[in-house]
Amino acid sequence: MTSQAAEGPEPVVASRRSKITPEREQEYFDAVxxxxxxxxxxxxxxxxxxxxxxxxxSTLYRQWKTKPQFVAAALRANRxxxxxxxxxxxxxxxxxxxxxxxxxxxGHDTQLMQALGHAVMQDPELQEALREALxxxxxxxxxxxxxxxxxxxxxxxxxxxxxxVPAQMMGVLRVRxxxxxxxxxxxxxxxxxxxxxxxxxxxx
Numbered sequence: 001m002t003s004q005a006a007e008g009p010e011p012v013v014a015s016r017r018s019k020i021t022p023e024r025e026q027e028y029f030d031a032v033x034x035x036x037x038x039x040x041x042x043x044x045x046x047x048x049x050x051x052x053x054x055x056x057x058s059t060l061y062r063q064w065k066t067k068p069q070f071v072a073a074a075l076r077a078n079r080x081x082x083x084x085x086x087x088x089x090x091x092x093x094x095x096x097x098x099x100x101x102x103x104x105x106x107g108h109d110t111q112l113m114q115a116l117g118h119a120v121m122q123d124p125e126l127q128e129a130l131r132e133a134l135x136x137x138x139x140x141x142x143x144x145x146x147x148x149x150x151x152x153x154x155x156x157x158x159x160x161x162x163x164x165v166p167a168q169m170m171g172v173l174r175v176r177x178x179x180x181x182x183x184x185x186x187x188x189x190x191x192x193x194x195x196x197x198x199x200x201x202x203x204x
Contacts, residue, residue: 020063028053028060029074036071037111041119046070068119072129079133083141091149092193092203098141098169099193103186106173109134110183113174135170142166154203161200168197 020028031053035044044067050057064070082105083098113120113134120127142165150157172192176184184192198204 020059025063026077028055028063028070029077032070032074033078033112036115037108040115041071041117044071068123068126071116072125075126075129075133079137081137081141083138083145086141086145087148090152091145091154091201092198094145094149095165095169095193095197096190098145099189100186102138102169102173103184103189106185106189107183110173110177114177138170139166142169149203155201159201165197165201168200169193 028049032044032049035048035052039048046057046060046067049070050060060070064073082101086094086097086101088094088097113130116126116130120130146155146162146165149155150162155162169189172189173184176182176188
């Protein structure tokens with residue numbers, strides 16, 4: 001299915017959602033995200049996901065009426081706060097720990113965002129789901145690191161570089177594959193923090 005409804009549901013489809021266990025639902029979500037990473041959003045089909053998850057296509061259509069709805073649900077179900085538990089006691093320590101965690105997930109998350117690419121820009125529901133799943137949790141974590149650092153007196157609240165920290169950290173994850181053909185691993189990201197982010201903040 002290469003558009004929102006290019007692949008119609010099988011003829012007899014109940015209007016109500018069928019009852020499936022949370023575990024089985026997660027298997028469907030895992031299957032759709034794996035296929036997006038491997039094939040891209042445009043090549044994703046309900047039939048392909050059904051084959052991978054060993055269910056009927058009509059089962060998926062009973063739960064989610066369109067491909068965008070299905071993908072959005074999968075993204076939201078896989079929402080992860082990678083940096084939520086980072087709290088080393090210093091801003092420098094927090095940013096290094098976040099860089100290490102981001103590097104460990106870099107290929108996994110960046111590949112998904114790249115695969116969604118154009119579709120996310122065309123579909124507001126997908127865009128919102130992607131923000132909820134991969135972007136907002138990280139933004140919240142960075143803001144919390146900064147808030148603690150300001151309270152500890154490590155950096156002034158009006159420091160002009162503070163608002164750019166999330167863009168620096170998240171931007172380098174997305175751009176390295178484009179510039180260098182490889183994902184940003186922990187060593188690369190920690191080096192970036194030490195060479196670019198901390199000096200901009202006046203933190204050692």
